[in-house]
Amino acid sequence: MSLPVVLAGVAGLFVGSFLNVCIHRLPLRTSVVSPRSRCPACRTILPPIDLIPVFSYLWLRGRCRSCGVGIGLRYPLVELATAVAFGAAVARWGSSLAALQAAVFLSLLIVACLTDLQTGIIPNRVTVPGTIVGLALAAVGPASLVTAVLGVIAGGGTLLLLALISRGGMGGGDIKLGALMGAFLGWPHIGVALAVAFLAGGVAGMGLMAAQRKRRRDEITFGPFLGAGAVAALFWGASILLWYGGILRPS
Ligand SMILES: [Zn+2]
Numbered sequence: 001m002s003l004p005v006v007l008a009g010v011a012g013l014f015v016g017s018f019l020n021v022c023i024h025r026l027p028l029r030t031s032v033v034s035p036r037s038r039c040p041a042c043r044t045i046l047p048p049i050d051l052i053p054v055f056s057y058l059w060l061r062g063r064c065r066s067c068g069v070g071i072g073l074r075y076p077l078v079e080l081a082t083a084v085a086f087g088a089a090v091a092r093w094g095s096s097l098a099a100l101q102a103a104v105f106l107s108l109l110i111v112a113c114l115t116d117l118q119t120g121i122i123p124n125r126v127t128v129p130g131t132i133v134g135l136a137l138a139a140v141g142p143a144s145l146v147t148a149v150l151g152v153i154a155g156g157g158t159l160l161l162l163a164l165i166s167r168g169g170m171g172g173g174d175i176k177l178g179a180l181m182g183a184f185l186g187w188p189h190i191g192v193a194l195a196v197a198f199l200a201g202g203v204a205g206m207g208l209m210a211a212q213r214k215r216r217r218d219e220i221t222f223g224p225f226l227g228a229g230a231v232a233a234l235f236w237g238a239s240i241l242l243w244y245g246g247i248l249r250p251s
Pocket residue numbers: 039040041042043044064065066067068069
């Protein structure tokens with residue numbers, strides 16, 4: 001591993017620590033910068049030594065120093081996932097604007113998917129500013145703003161249409177997450193993301209129905225599937241499009 005990749009990974013650990021705060025506080029509609037981090041059980045303000053990503057969790061064996069209440073495994077996992085995401089972005093695109101775009105995008109996806117899994121809601125405070133940042137980065141980057149705007153329309157529009165057809169099967173948060181993904185991925189990569197998300201969501205839904213864990217009319221949390229589709233489109237979108245084009249035009 002090269003030094004920039006390792007440095008990106010370390011930065012990812014600390015950003016992941018902040019993403020944990022966002023995942024915890026955004027659904028509560030409280031500030032993500034103040035007050036300082038406390039144990040949710042005993043309200044003790046955590047000393048800086050307990051805020052070191054991953055290591056504090058291991059050192060404290062997953063328990064609060066003062067009251068001993070268990071700290072969710074989510075915390076170190078989100079930090080590790082963010083570290084891997086940042087490392088992968090720099091490994092793929094070097095120290096470039098494209099890597100920064102990918103890192104910002106992946107951070108937003110982590111917060112959106114985790115809040116959706118925990119509360120069933122993807123907060124507007126993630127998707128609305130996220131979409132604007134995605135468009136702004138597209139405007140200064142090599143990909144054109146037009147591609148990004150088309151991506152927003154395609155991503156948000158497709159999910160809005162599905163929400164209207166399914167009458168509530170798809171939430172407003174999913175629609176806005178689709179728009180955010182379109183801003184970062186642009187057209188036609190957003191199409192790849194949606195196709196992968198629907199495929200994965202469909203397979204998982206049928207699996208759950210077969211296992212009789214869900215009935216046909218139950219809602220499934222779709223955010224994580226959109227997130228998985230977005231990751232696939234971000235890293236392998238071009239290859240998937242080439243492969244799909246090859247199927248359409250057999251030589
Ligand atoms: Zn405590």
